[in-house]
Each structure stands twice: as structure tokens, then as C-alpha cells.
Amino acid sequence: MPKTAETVLEINLNHLEHNYRYLKGKLKPETKFLGVVKAFAYGSDSIKIAQKLEKLGVDYFAVAYVKEGVQLRNAGIKTPILVLHPQAINFTELIECCLEPSIYSPKILMEFLEVAKELRQKEYPVHIKFNTGLNRLGFWENDIDYIKKKLEGRDEIIVTSIFSHLAASEDLNEKDFTLKQISNFRKITQEFDEKINPKPFKHLLNTSGIINYSEAQFDMVRSGIGLYGFGNNVKIDAVLKPVASLNTIISQIHKIEPGETVGYNRAFTSEGYQITATLPLGHADGIGRQYGNGKTYVSVNGQKAPIIGNVCMDMIMIDVTNIDCQEGDEVVVFGGNPSAEEFASTSKTISYELLTSISQRVKRVFIES
Structure with a gap:
């Protein structure tokens, strides 16, 4: 059973504590x-x-x-x-x-x-x-x-x-x-x-x-x-732990034929028989149109699934042709693989902009041991 049944921003307070103590450890006690x-x-x-x-x-x-x-x-x-x-x-x-x-x-x-x-x-x-x-x-x-x-x-x-x-x-x-x-x-x-x-x-x-x-x-x-969780440095990023992870689910799966199009403005055209999945989040949730049309991927059952077509206000379509998945499966938008920094970099921006763009309508879920 997936960890989530809707789009959520998972906020790990244990990771926050880890990052705070790591940075404090670089300072004088006073x-x-x-x-x-x-x-x-x-x-x-x-x-x-x-x-x-x-x-x-x-x-x-x-x-x-x-x-x-x-x-x-x-x-x-x-x-x-x-x-x-x-x-x-x-x-x-x-x-x-x-x-x-x-x-x-x-x-x-x-x-x-x-x-x-x-x-x-x-x-x-x-x-x-x-x-x-x-x-x-x-x-x-x-x-x-x-x-x-x-x-x-x-x-x-x-x-x-x-x-x-x-x-x-x-x-x-x-x-x-x-x-x-x-x-x-x-x-x-x-x-x-x-x-x-x-x-x-x-x-x-x-x-x-x-x-x-x-x-x-x-x-x-x-x-x-x-x-x-980000230090603007690959080595430091490996030590810090991302606090926020954006997760969602597959709402519906479509099987499309060669030449069919997906989404607004018919921005994606299938070159063969393909399988697409629709996710319940979009640019109103902070995932802007710049991430569409194959630039960025999300993770479905540990595999990369590129975003296809134009990002809609409330929905994103992804290509899951070669991924074993079904409706209701969890999707990692960012947080693990890809990280927020990796996700943002596909559109030549930074983790700061992506993180602060996540809409307040996205449910926040907190983790703390």
C-alpha cells in the first residue's frame, strides 16, 4: 500500500535537526x-x-x-x-x-x-x-x-x-x-x-x-x-538531509496509440504505443510549465518517468511505458531521487525557487521520531 493517497509535502523534522547540528558543529561554541x-x-x-x-x-x-x-x-x-x-x-x-x-x-x-x-x-x-x-x-x-x-x-x-x-x-x-x-x-x-x-x-x-x-x-x-538540506555544494549536499519531499499518486493510466497527442496544445505526440499516467498536481501547486515536455522526470517505483506535454494547472502527465505501475501507486516528485536541486536544475533554476513555490494547498505531513 502506498505511503500516501494524495499529493503531500512530507516534512522531516528529524532531518531538520540533523542539518542544524551539522551546521552548528562548524561554529565556535559561543x-x-x-x-x-x-x-x-x-x-x-x-x-x-x-x-x-x-x-x-x-x-x-x-x-x-x-x-x-x-x-x-x-x-x-x-x-x-x-x-x-x-x-x-x-x-x-x-x-x-x-x-x-x-x-x-x-x-x-x-x-x-x-x-x-x-x-x-x-x-x-x-x-x-x-x-x-x-x-x-x-x-x-x-x-x-x-x-x-x-x-x-x-x-x-x-x-x-x-x-x-x-x-x-x-x-x-x-x-x-x-x-x-x-x-x-x-x-x-x-x-x-x-x-x-x-x-x-x-x-x-x-x-x-x-x-x-x-x-x-x-x-x-x-x-x-x-x-x-542543501549546501550549494555536492559534497555538503551528501551530508545534509533534505527536509521536504513532494509525493503524489497516479490518478489514471492511459494506453495511447502512435500519433496520438497528450495535453494542452497537443504538445506531446506519441511515436508508438505508449502508456501515460496522470498525476494530481500542476503549476498551481508549484510545478511550473517549464518542467514539462521531457525536461524533468519523477520517480515511479524507483524508475525515472519523464514529464510529457505541457504541465497543466492541476495535473501532470508522465511516460510510464516501461514501468510496472498501476493507478494509486506513489510517485516521488522530488526529495530523494530526484532531489529538489536535481529537479530544479532541469529548468536552469535552483532548489530555493522550487521549494518556495510549493503551493499552500498542498497538504503538509510531518515526520518526527
Whole structure:
């Protein structure tokens, strides 16, 4: 009997614990660990993941937006939560839920100071982000004097940490650029400590940074994709364990004759007598049209079955001509073989995009010993 009778995203919390302990093992005992749980914890379930990591002793969480942090607070998460990309319209709710904002520009700094003043805050914790080369968000190195000036005589906020983000830590061909980012961040931290008190803690490394540049771990590291089982490195991927596995079933099997077509726009034409199987998931579930027409395969009873024709909104057709299977059999879309990284690579994308695309209408099932 198959393990599942419908499309499910299986989330293995034992694997999450394994990945967390592996990454922690690369750090000094005193280095703090931030778990990134934005985007529904990389497409899985942010509440369940955060609850597990909180039990394991994670020091911080990070989300992208205030709404994500509010959801965690409403679920009872007590650990500090850094909001990486807050918008001014949400500052009041952010403060009410004891979330900690990344302050990344002069505009955001002044707007947060005013809201903090209106709400009569004293030494509310904030995190100052500096741009060291990613050129996405962050103050420049020469903004330190500006920040100092704006904070003088104000007690509404306190700078808890300063941080930056590496642009290419997974690519050793870009080692010189990464080392330059690390050097720039060191200069920023030194100048900041000289000019602004009290001294905040510092963090720079992401998952690939932990693996490739652990000497730059500063006071805390941040891990997202590594927690979910991917290290942007074949050797590391072999050690980490994927947390999410997308499984489904065969809804119906068709025997088609030579010259018959399958799916919308008649995108697949049979060259002979073939057997196809229809699966109950599609691009509305996060498996986009780019995976169709023979580019990608799924696993049926341990054998590769290519996706044929165009991916539909709620259905995918696969070729099972040479596979012994029947209606109701389980199908592994990704998680084991293929892995999410392998599946994504067939359409020249990455595991991050595939994982975070899995629709919330897909049932989540949790495994924990």
C-alpha cells in the first residue's frame, strides 16, 4: 500500500535537526545561530520548523516581512525575530509583536525612529544592515557618521546588531570578491564600534559562508537553505538531509496509440504505443510549465518517468511505458531521487525557487521520531 493517497509535502523534522547540528558543529561554541524561516520556511511550514528549532536552542529567527513574524508570534514563538525587509506601514504592528527590524536606509531609519517615539519606546532593538557588495539593501560604509548623528540624543532605539550579506559565498571562483566583502565588513564593524555605543554584535555568514568561510563567523551566523538540506555544494549536499519531499499518486493510466497527442496544445505526440499516467498536481501547486515536455522526470517505483506535454494547472502527465505501475501507486516528485536541486536544475533554476513555490494547498505531513 502506498505511503500516501494524495499529493503531500512530507516534512522531516528529524532531518531538520540533523542539518542544524551539522551546521552548528562548524561554529565556535559561543557563536549564535539564526535560523531563516521566511517564505513559509522555504516552502515547508514556518510554524512547525520554528517550533522545532526553538526546542533545539536556536538563538534568532529571520523572516522577510512583518506578516511572517506576526504569524510566528501568534503561534507562541518567543525567540527573537529579525525582520529582514520591513516596510514602514507595518512598523506599529512590528513593535506590538516585539519583532526586530533591519534598518537598511536613511528613510527607514527616520521613519522607524518616529514610530518608536510615537509609541514611547525606549531602547527598542534594531539591526543595521550595511551593503558590502550585494547592492540590494543596506547603508554604505560612509553612512556611519550619518547614523551616529541621527542617533545622538535619541533613546527610542538601540542598535542590537550590524550585519551584511554575502553575494557569492557558494562560488569559489568568486573567492576574491567574497574576501573583499568580509574585509569591508570588518572595517565597518571597527568604525561602528569606535563611534557608536554600546557595541552591537555582528553577523555576515549565510549557509555557504558557514561552509566556506567559517573564519568570518563573527558573533552569529544565519542559515536558510542549509537547514532545509542543501549546501550549494555536492559534497555538503551528501551530508545534509533534505527536509521536504513532494509525493503524489497516479490518478489514471492511459494506453495511447502512435500519433496520438497528450495535453494542452497537443504538445506531446506519441511515436508508438505508449502508456501515460496522470498525476494530481500542476503549476498551481508549484510545478511550473517549464518542467514539462521531457525536461524533468519523477520517480515511479524507483524508475525515472519523464514529464510529457505541457504541465497543466492541476495535473501532470508522465511516460510510464516501461514501468510496472498501476493507478494509486506513489510517485516521488522530488526529495530523494530526484532531489529538489536535481529537479530544479532541469529548468536552469535552483532548489530555493522550487521549494518556495510549493503551493499552500498542498497538504503538509510531518515526520518526527
